[in-house]
Amino acid sequence: MFHLLEKERTIAGPGFNRWLVPPAALAIHLCIGMAYGFSVFWLPLSKALGVSKGLTEAIKCAPNAGFITQLFTRSCDWEISTLGWMYILFFVFLGGAAAMWGGWLERAGPRKAGAVSAICWCGGMLFSALGIHLHQFWMMILGAGVIGGIGLGLGYISPVSTLIKWFPDRRGMATGMAIMGFGGGAMIGSPLAANLMKYFATPTSVGVAQTFVVMALGYFVYMMAGAFGYRIPASDWIPPGWTPPVAQTNNAMITKRSVNVKKVWGIPQFWLVWMVLCMNVSAGIGLIGMASPMLQEVFAGSLIGVQKTFTELDKAQLTAIAGVAAGFTALLSLFNIGGRFFWASLSDVLGRKLTYALLFVLGGLMYCSVPSSAQSGSLALFVGAFCIILSIYGGGFATVPAYLADLFGSQMVGAIHGRLLTAWATAGILGPVVVNYMRDYQLSIGLPRAQVYNQTMYILTGMLLVGLICNLMIRPVADQWFMTDAELAEEKRLAHEKVLDSVIKESGSHEHTSIATIILAWMAVGIPLAWGAYKTFQSALQLFV
Template identity: 70%
Template sequence: MAQEKTKFLAKERTIAQPGFNRWLVPPAALAIHLCIGMAYGFSVFWLPLSKAIGIKESIVCGPEIGFIQELTVTHCDWKISTLGWMYTLFFVFLGSSAALWGSWLDHVGPRKAAVVSTFCWCGGMLFSALGIYYHQFWMMLLGSGVIGGIGLGLGYISPVSTLIKWFPDRRGMATGMAIMGFGGGAMIGSPLAAELIKFFASDTDVGVMPTLIVLASVYFIFMMSGALGYRIPPSDWQPTHWNPSLSVKKNKMITHKHVDVKNVFKIKQFWLLWGVLCMNVSAGIGIIGMSSPMLQEIFGGQLIGIDKPYGALDKPQLAAIAAIAAGFTALLSLFNIGGRFLWASFSDKLGRKNTYLLFFILGSLLYLSIPQSANTGNKVFFVGAFCIILSMYGGGFSTIPAYLADLFGTQMVGAIHGRLLTAWATAGILGPVIVNYMREYQIAIGIPREQVYNQTMIVLAAMLMIGLFCNLLIKPVADKWFMEDIEEQAETVNQLEKQLIMTYESQDIRERPSHVLTILLAWSAVLLPLSWGIYKTLQNVSKFFN
């Protein structure tokens, strides 16, 4: 009776019934992350939107039109640099919304947070489509940048604590599966958007507005399905044959107590982890944005078998190496995505602290080796080094939630993770600024283009060394910060959950599996589009090797 009186989106309604199979939760998380991950692929809209009025060619605004005027201008086209502000706002609001509403998420549960995320992300895209119709850039910033960015933050952290609680024996693997989806969202969304733009483009429309409407509709279905598929385990649930005391004995960094999110800013381990994430992301995110021009400028004509520097190439040759560079970027995206799952899973065996030690030591050595491989024209080692670096960049994102759970417990890990994502927002500014401004400075003082990244690699290696230092200082959290048993019970167990726990105990159910067909259908729903995205990416990768 108690469950019938609770609201449909209430946290109590998401507590799993006896017989629920935990392997149904990861595809629900993937359904959401694969949709919001399209934030990485929004650049596919920049070029056509820069010709939204001119259609064939951009109608350039006069010099009197600044950024403020571009927000409402209707007689000339937006600059690509202006459109890029949407991308910036995505990740600013992702980090800030995750930090602001992380505690609310833990209170209301993942289903309600995911539903709010769905309406924000898809509603923001529809509002942006309306902005394109009226050619009002402020509507696009508000729609996708602000409202959509809030949806990003809530959608990104909504499955983290849930998966960690369902997979206490495989925390890294569980979070790796979900966060892999965020990295893979653009692999599906970008080629799909490109095809839709071609389909809808006409003599009077560049095709972006209807594309956004279609994407918002498709994403709404997938994200709502994922949100409704979320379940959380009862507070005392644990996998069959898993002994938590053994994991503590094996790894002293793992706790089974819980820290209150209200105290986390007072704990030095939180700020050390903040530095770990910030440095790892800063060292990788700037390279992602510059990977295509970097490869072209360093190797120039060598990419097509011509012994000419980048500045001496003609237009057909530049187009040829640009296609190869696009394949290089696609290759990096595959390693970024694969690293999110593989490194996080590997951390379950190696330990989170040791995994980050490997990231920082190996990453810094690879960064320091890149100038040598560039100077000698060793393209294989150059590309291989960046593939490994980007895999560790992705692995850093997926390993950090499990690291937090090890140190601070699982009860409020979603809220704590939200606060930690401010490091991502910081790195999203720091990394690109370092890479881009150092490049501009090197060119300005006359350094040849093939050498302008050498000093940058040394700086990025130094940033990883700072991250290494922070990681080495991380120790188990002092006992004084953990909640007492009475506090934990007050936070987790309500009357309905007590009734469900009694039901579990009375039925003596271990891990009675859900129907195999249900699990297969759930996984097929997310793996089929992901496979299509990987196929399209591999087509681009083939350009690099051919």
């Protein structure tokens, strides 16, 4: 079976339809995107040991029991703050794995990378399920957090280079479709996990371990199908009827040459794009973390028709507004997903630099509008601003691979994108730290809860301003950084491109892709995505009822 994973086996013959590749990418991204939805497990896991002993509440650890103690304890339940380390490790190892093994991916091919991603992500979940059964948190950290995080990194970047080569005429749209799947993974996985935990729950089990096993096995089948669905074009392939730009002067921001991934750390444009992504993600991820509590604390009782501040609400009323806030969060996830496809596709028309400028300017206006809409009590303007902001957050993720291909060429764009994802890991720490610190500081000086977020919004606007300046500073990459013809030929040799061309020429095979095959492939990813959108829309309706 292993020889089927070799890059030589993934070359597409004449007649292969490129529209079969995006569903393969979506199949992998929809599975690994569940990383965003792992918080659905925290509450059940925080009382798993107590329930296993027939209790209705968690068995609390000793007050002096720290993180290290909770890694190995079998006598008390884990705290939610401790469980949150799995979420942090997801994105730390995603960025690290993508940066470390991006070059290997370019040479090994997307199919092998996708298969390794499936083994790591699903194997990590199975190992974590065993950790839940044995009540050993270190096993969950190693399984889902570390091994699973490596699978996240490889799976996330596996389709980037391939899609850009299949869609040189629509780079933004192609990568937007795939990365949209990462945003949609939690939209499908969270309600699925909730239903499975409800099904497996018993008086002595919260059902999380069983849910992990079922989801891991299902994800493995889906991801392997996606990996085997990857095909790469011959090196001289171009879309029928498309004419490449005749000269670089036609659009100076889109190069026809390529940069070696080993050189990108020293290129100014790489660090400018790094800052563009880091600032956009820092602002967005910081806002995501405070969206739900901010809605509850700002609008408080008015969300349920009661004229009370947040501190005046009783327990039943707090539960009611929490339900409304859950609908708000669901609505934001829809705009996060939709923005990934919309803004990335728009960048094919406007160009990447102009699109990011528009994202930062529009985003800054929305951030600045939030304090005034909150003060005026306008729920519609408040929610509208957040929806646009989340679409910008998702759009920034989806547009950046095409930006990299424009600047650095398509030969090693997957590896370069992997190194750029260290900006995501940085932003995952920077954004929440700034937001949480400012909130605590504002509360400490006595500001009402409804006003503690105002200064934070202006700080996040400042981050977008930094990103805008960095984006405006980006210029075409200097000639000295591009590979010479000899270096490019050597890189293609290492990537087996000449071998791939000879394989397809010697076989003389012709692949005819039927319309039915394309429809079935898209249904395989479209139906779960539609189901997730439906469940999310149902939850979002609570905001307006």
